[in-house]
Amino acid sequence: MAIIVHLLELVKMVLWTYAILCNTFEKCENTTKRLEITEYLVTLFVKVIELTPDGLLELLYMCINKLGPDYEGLELGIGESLLMKAVAQSTGRDMKQLKSDYVKCGDLGTVAKNSKGSQKTLFKPKALTVPHVFRTLKEIAIITGNSAQSKKIDKIKGLLVACQDEEAKFIIRHLEGKLRIGLAEQTVLSALAQAVVFSNKDNSKLSTLKKEELLASAVETVKYVYNQLPTYDVIIPALLKYPIEELLEHCTMHPGVPLKPMLAHPTKSLTEVLDRFENNTFTCEFKYDGERAQIHRHEDGTISVYSRNSENMSVRYPDILNAVDKWVKPSTTSFILDCEAVAWDKEEGKILPFQVLSTRKRKDVKEEEITVRVALFAFDCLYLNGKSLIREPLQKRREKLYESFQETENEFYFAKHMDSNNIEDIQTFLDVSIANYCEGLMVKSFDGSEATYEPSKRSRNWLKVKKDYLTGIGDSMDLVVIGAFYGRGKRTSVYGAFLLACYDPETEEYQTICKLGTGFSDENLQMFYDTLKDHVIEKPKRFYCLGENAVKPDIWFEPVQVWEVKCADLSVSPRYMAGVGRVDPSKGISLRFPRFIRVREDKDPESATTSEQVSEFYFNQANLQGNNHQNGKNMDYY
Numbered sequence: 263m264a265i266i267v268h269l270l271e272l273v274k275m276v277l278w279t280y281a282i283l284c285n286t287f288e289k290c291e292n293t294t295k296r297l298e299i300t301e302y303l304v305t306l307f308v309k310v311i312e313l314t315p316d317g318l319l320e321l322l323y324m325c326i327n328k329l330g331p332d333y334e335g336l337e338l339g340i341g342e343s344l345l346m347k348a349v350a351q352s353t354g355r356d357m358k359q360l361k362s363d364y365v366k367c368g369d370l371g372t373v374a375k376n377s378k379g380s381q382k383t384l385f386k387p388k389a390l391t392v393p394h395v396f397r398t399l400k401e402i403a404i405i406t407g408n409s410a411q412s413k414k415i416d417k418i419k420g421l422l423v424a425c426q427d428e429e430a431k432f433i434i435r436h437l438e439g440k441l442r443i444g445l446a447e448q449t450v451l452s453a454l455a456q457a458v459v460f461s462n463k464d465n466s467k468l469s470t471l472k473k474e475e476l477l478a479s480a481v482e483t484v485k486y487v488y489n490q491l492p493t494y495d496v497i498i499p500a501l502l503k504y505p506i507e508e509l510l511e512h513c514t515m516h517p518g519v520p521l522k523p524m525l526a527h528p529t530k531s532l533t534e535v536l537d538r539f540e541n542n543t544f545t546c547e548f549k550y551d552g553e554r555a556q557i558h559r560h561e562d563g564t565i566s567v568y569s570r571n572s573e574n575m576s577v578r579y580p581d582i583l584n585a586v587d588k589w590v591k592p593s594t595t596s597f598i599l600d601c602e603a604v605a606w607d608k609e610e611g612k613i614l615p616f617q618v619l620s621t622r623k624r625k626d627v628k629e630e631e632i633t634v635r636v637a638l639f640a641f642d643c644l645y646l647n648g649k650s651l652i653r654e655p656l657q658k659r660r661e662k663l664y665e666s667f668q669e670t671e672n673e674f675y676f677a678k679h680m681d682s683n684n685i686e687d688i689q690t691f692l693d694v695s696i697a698n699y700c701e702g703l704m705v706k707s708f709d710g711s712e713a714t715y716e717p718s719k720r721s722r723n724w725l726k727v728k729k730d731y732l733t734g735i736g737d738s739m740d741l742v743v744i745g746a747f748y749g750r751g752k753r754t755s756v757y758g759a760f761l762l763a764c765y766d767p768e769t770e771e772y773q774t775i776c777k778l779g780t781g782f783s784d785e786n787l788q789m790f791y792d793t794l795k796d797h798v799i800e801k802p803k804r805f806y807c808l809g810e811n812a813v814k815p816d817i818w819f820e821p822v823q824v825w826e827v828k829c830a831d832l833s834v835s836p837r838y839m840a841g842v843g844r845v846d847p848s849k850g851i852s853l854r855f856p857r858f859i860r861v862r863e864d865k866d867p868e869s870a871t872t873s874e875q876v877s878e879f880y881f882n883q884a885n886l887q888g889n890n891h892q893n894g895k896n897m898d899y900y
């Protein structure tokens with residue numbers, strides 16, 4: 263018996279080692295098949311659930327490379343030069359050599375691993391464990407203030423010195439902020455659900471068919487629960503404690519945990535809207551041009567404001583926090599509201615353009631120093647007095663919104679809406695929205711099962727109609743800046759043009775889409791130079807998809823900024839790679855006559871326009887022009 267206990271302890275200890283996790287990462291990296299990746303993860307999770315369930319939460323965070331829920335705001339993403347210093351100091355190699363290796367191989371993780379490999383050590387270091395690595399990564403992320411850099415380097419060195427085999431590669435990639443081994447969060451969620459089913463011994467007796475049904479429903483449940491309550495801190499303990507069928511009862515949404523917002527599909531014409539909602543009731547609302555704000559009031563009265571990215575923006579909006587009591591009716595206790603915060607002219611009582619909002623301070627905002635005021639326009643109520651409303655149709659949610667809150671001048675308004683289904687009325691409402699400094703309309707399913715709130719989805723039950731869609735390609739795009747070209751003439755001291763990319767969440771790549779040189783003010787160019795110069799990298803990241811005939815910028819950047827860009831139209835091009843494989847096997851889609859609109863502070867690079875969306879724009883444009891992309895039109899070979 264003692265031997266068995268001892269053996270079990272030994273297995274547990276091995277499971278805790280970081281090497282076991284790296285081994286799984288390595289297998290995932292060596293395949294592109296999602297099913298295989300899921301299987302590797304399931305195998306690991308099942309073992310952990312059976313032997314060391316207490317470690318599941320940390321292990322899961324390591325797999326998605328996060329340090330906690332998004333709203334806690336603790337992020338990795340350490341700059342390249344700092345990581346290189348740590349590698350140099352821990353392996354005794356010089357920076358010049360390291361840089362040249364990095365230029366050759368393009369992956370700092372691999373450079374670190376190889377550098378360790380060439381190092382001679384007298385003693386084998388003690389094995390790294392998952393909890394230790396996780397804790398240290400967290401400590402590194404938290405360090406701020408005086409000599410933060412050198413303290414971070416010391417901690418990183420501590421990890422690197424203890425690394426064996428593949429470990430250094432993944433430590434560096436954790437620190438860079440992205441593992442890039444194909445572990446999309448949806449895959450991890452699905453593996454987690456399956457592992458819970460497999461680790462329940464009772465399920466092993468089920469028929470294959472029954473087991474498959476159970477697996478599918480478990481995956482659906484876990485994803486559904488996660489959409490409502492995106493925090494593993496609650497979901498994992500509940501999964502370990504209760505049967506999966508009861509998960510929803512123990513993980514209900516509540517204030518303090520921001521939901522991933524529901525998003526809308528772009529449309530090109532009002533007739534498209536009518537076609538989509540034929541035989542359904544729908545409602546039109548003004549589309550306000552500001553910043554999304556999800557406002558939470560907890561049972562204890564605490565208020566929090568979250569951004570579209572689930573970032574806690576409460577410190578940014580002391581004015582909102584202080585006014586809440588005025589617009590909440592006395593019978594209302596806890597709630598979650600979906601609103602747009604818009605720059606507001608108090609004297610004139612009107613909305614100001616988005617550009618004004620973007621000049622508002624983002625950090626350490628004191629109410630008495632605020633120069634740009636905001637007004638809130640509430641368009642949805644997702645949770646009220648202890649109950650979730652997201653399964654209710656919009657009609658009901660709007661009723662609750664109007665019942666439970668009241669408009670207050672210059673602070674809180676209900677989004678303007680119009681419920682007629684007549685095309686002339688909608689056209690007039692669109693014109694009125696533009697006259698009122700809005701971007702256009704949001705048209706939403708109003709009643710029935712299609713009118714529920716779908717967290718995190720870009721749903722066809724919400725359509726956006728912007729004034730300029732009606733003639734252009736359908737929507738602007740939000741693109742990531744990955745390179746720059748030296749300026750000439752008036753622009754010699756700043757970057758003159760930029761290389762932009764869209765994001766492909768399936769391959770985790772940034773795919774080039776255009777060179778952008780118009781739409782900037784002189785202030786813009788100076789600001790971009792000042793902010794981007796700190797993110798210059800020696801060579802393109804290995805996850806930049808450039809193609810063989812690539813447009814080559816003079817300078818490369820880490821993916822840090824997202825810009826909204828408009829264009830005249832889209833064409834297929836051998837020089838850009840956006841959506842490669844979707845329209846042509848080796849060519850991508852590129853933007854013609856792109857123009858800079860604004861910086862999207864509220865979007866991180868991975869929320870940029872996706873390759874799938876770009877190809878949808880392309881096909882929509884082809885349909886609109888009656889073109890078939892294969893007949894050679896819209897092809898740009900130059």
Ligand code: AMP
Pocket residue numbers: 523525526547548549550551552553554555570602641677704726
């Ligand atoms: P876009 O950023 O172009 O995809 O448009 C979607 C954004 O419009 C949402 O994320 C909200 O921030 C904003 N918005 C403004 N008015 C509304 C509204 N009435 N309903 C929903 N979203 C709105």
